Amino acid sequence: MNGSTANNVGALWLKIAVVYVLIGMLVGLYMGATEQMQYIPVHAHLNLLGWVTLALAGLVYQIFPRMAASPLQRWHFWLHNLGLPVSMVSLALMINHRPALLPVVIIGAIVVFIGMLLFAINLFRNAKA
Ligand code: HEM
Incomplete structure (x- = not known):
C-alpha cells in the first residue's frame, strides 16, 4: 500500500464506524x-464494537501510518467487519427464539x-512515527 492510500485508511474506518453507530442507535x-x-x-455491542472500537482503531491508524500500511491492518479490517455483522445478526435472531x-x-x-x-x-510492531 502506498503512502497516500495508507493516509486514507483512518477515514475509511471512521466512515464504517459511523454506520454502525447509526444502526446501533x-x-x-x-x-x-x-x-x-x-x-x-445487540445494541450495546453494535455501539461499542462497531462505533467505539472501530473509530478508535481508525484514529490509531491515522496517527501511525506504519500501522495503516501494514497487511495486518487489512486483515484486521476484514475480520472485524465480517465477524461483527455475522455475530450481531445471529445474536438478534438467537434472542428472537433461535437458540x-x-x-x-x-x-x-x-x-x-x-x-x-x-x-x-x-500496534506493538509499528506504533512509531
Ligand atoms: C440514540 C441513541 C441511543 C439510544 C436511544 C439508546 C437506548 C438504550 C436503551 C433503551 C437501553 C436499555 C436501557 C435499560 O436497561 O433499560 C440502552 C442500553 C445500553 N446502551 Fe444505549 N442507546 C443509545 C446510544 C448508545 C451508545 C452511543 C452507546 C455506546 C457507545 C450505548 C451503549 C449502551 C449500553 C452499554 C447499554 C446496556 C446498559 C446496561 O445494560 O446496563 N447506547 N440503550
Whole structure:
C-alpha cells in the first residue's frame, strides 16, 4: 500500500464506524419505543464494537501510518467487519427464539477477537512515527 492510500485508511474506518453507530442507535430507539429490552446486547455491542472500537482503531491508524500500511491492518479490517455483522445478526435472531444460532454468534465473536489480536501485534510492531 502506498503512502497516500495508507493516509486514507483512518477515514475509511471512521466512515464504517459511523454506520454502525447509526444502526446501533436505531436499535436503541426501537428498544425504547417498543419496550423490547431483550435486544440490549445487540445494541450495546453494535455501539461499542462497531462505533467505539472501530473509530478508535481508525484514529490509531491515522496517527501511525506504519500501522495503516501494514497487511495486518487489512486483515484486521476484514475480520472485524465480517465477524461483527455475522455475530450481531445471529445474536438478534438467537434472542428472537433461535437458540441453535449460538455457535454462529461465538464464531463471529472469535473472528472479531482475532482481528483485534492482529491490531495488538501491529500496534506493538509499528506504533512509531
Ligand atoms: C440514540 C441513541 C441511543 C439510544 C436511544 C439508546 C437506548 C438504550 C436503551 C433503551 C437501553 C436499555 C436501557 C435499560 O436497561 O433499560 C440502552 C442500553 C445500553 N446502551 Fe444505549 N442507546 C443509545 C446510544 C448508545 C451508545 C452511543 C452507546 C455506546 C457507545 C450505548 C451503549 C449502551 C449500553 C452499554 C447499554 C446496556 C446498559 C446496561 O445494560 O446496563 N447506547 N440503550
